[in-house]
Amino acid sequence: MALTEKEKELVAIGASIGNNCIPCLEQHFQRCRELGLSRQDLREAYFTSKKVKEAPIKKTYEAAERLMMR
Numbered sequence: 001m002a003l004t005e006k007e008k009e010l011v012a013i014g015a016s017i018g019n020n021c022i023p024c025l026e027q028h029f030q031r032c033r034e035l036g037l038s039r040q041d042l043r044e045a046y047f048t049s050k051k052v053k054e055a056p057i058k059k060t061y062e063a064a065e066r067l068m069m070r
Contacts, residue, residue, distance in 0.1 A: 006035050013042070014049035
């Protein structure tokens with residue numbers, strides 16, 4: 001089953017955040033609004049992508065702290 005346009009735009013928000021691309025993020029948020037996605041849909045996309053992006057840096061900090069203790 002193919003993704004809907006709404007689903008594609010929500011994925012694009014995550015990709016924009018993951019790539020630190022503010023122009024892309026602005027474009028995809030605008031497109032989501034045009035497609036009628038709710039503020040809650042946008043919040044979920046944002047918070048999900050934020051968690052995904054924060055996970056590697058958390059692990060990196062933990063590794064650095066562990067290495068400093070050696």
